[in-house]
Amino acid sequence: MQEAIERAVAAGRGVTGTLRVGFSAAWSNELVVLAADVFRARYPGCGVQVREVQLADPFGPLRAEQLDVQLTEFPVAEPDLVTGPTIFSEPRGLIVPAKHPLMRQASASVEDMARLPMVVMSGEIPQYWLDHHYPRHTPQGRPIVHAAACTYWQEVLTLVSMGRGASPAALRAARYHMRPGIAYLPLRDADPINYGLLWRRTGATARVMAFAETVCEIAGNPGSPPNVLRTGSSSPAES
Template identity: 55%
Template sequence: MLERLELEAFLTLAEELHFGRTAERLHVTTGRISQTIKKLERQVGALLFERTSREVRLTALGQQLRDTLLPAYEQIGAGLEQAVTAARGITGTLGVGFSAGWSGDLVVQAADLFRVRHPDCEVHIQEVPLGDPLGPLRSGKLDLQLTEFPIDEPDIALGPVIFSEPRALMVPAGHPFAGRETVSLEDLADTVLLPMTGNIPGYWLDYHYPRLTPSGRAIPHGPPITYWQEVFSHISVGKGVSVVAARGVRYYTRPGVAFVPFSDAPPIEYGLLWRAGEENDRVRTFIQIIREIHPPAGRSGRA
């Protein structure tokens, strides 16, 4: 029988893959986490994690155990959260934002379930402009949003990665890349990348619209674009190319625009954000519903 700390230590370490962060999240020492994992491994009779001085990785058996335990653990947490919130009641108004169509689909689905469980709380949903991704959250118009990472701001708390989407390149239909099966990050040096502009963190722009290829070649940038819908107009008339999640082909199909998958680009991750220190009952409950509908795809961000 697993003790609570053994279960939480194992699942948290399986998510974080870092003993220090795991100890931080569980409010115990790193040594306690190490001892707990060793005890669990003795009980199982095999290693659950591969440890080196540089990284921690799940073994095949560890991954199997995580996949078996996590759904039940999440279900227990969801049941407890439902009982607690039902007892104290959730009222007021909750503003939830999203940046991409697939994020919006999940937010709407979660909002429908939230309203059924908490009919005394209103939920307002709005799309977050890419030109000002944190403005509505910081101004108080939104309490929570599902948007592209990376985000590293002292006043913004990060939840788990919900989606992890492979990237594609949007190109004019007549572009030489349009007929290819894949493109690489090095190919960006041979075209013009159309970046977004606005009140956007510089590190976010550098991550999604790089200026150098992995080998150090310069990537030409075209005129910056303020609104997402403008991207399609610029691409369709041959002004340049832009990066998008590969799933965008099902949401943004437009005449004159082709989608080509990347062979080597890191995925685009979408996660939950809220104002640091303002994680109230409404926010916590909505986050739990999203996790219930769509379990997180990756490790949590800085909270």
């Protein structure tokens, strides 16, 4: 009887059908899966499908309506997409060849990014996103050379392991993307990488809003309900 009541309540709120959720990083996937488990228990009439989104086309599946909501790296400033508050942040690091002289240090500075070429992502990626994650100059104005552009993350790791350059990344990637020939150094003076939810401006369904509430709660942000979310703005990510 209780399950029937819960299904009726969920149907009344429109939280039925199937919710398709995307993620762009392994650590985002963990939060999405946990939130999906809680979401299914609360809304038994709504299924959840989870899939990875490639960084080379960060908004393509969402715009193609293959996904309803996505947890991804900020900044996002797209007029057709709505961004939510920062869900969590990760310290930034630098992936370097394991035998590079930088490995004599306990950490690296953003200025050190001018000491060796950068391996960067490419594809259907907005320029402001690339400039934020792969700058071309250090804070002191030293040029940062972009030596190679990759479509998939494994290509980045391969080129770094072969000594072709370095790449900025979330420091937490060391727990998920380690291989021979590479090492991870903390970037002690870099801003963290912020992660948050986004969805189509025309796709703010009851399912999406309920899932956003669930993710905020699981991540420890119960004070960030969907009514504070903005359209086409990355300011929550930068706050």
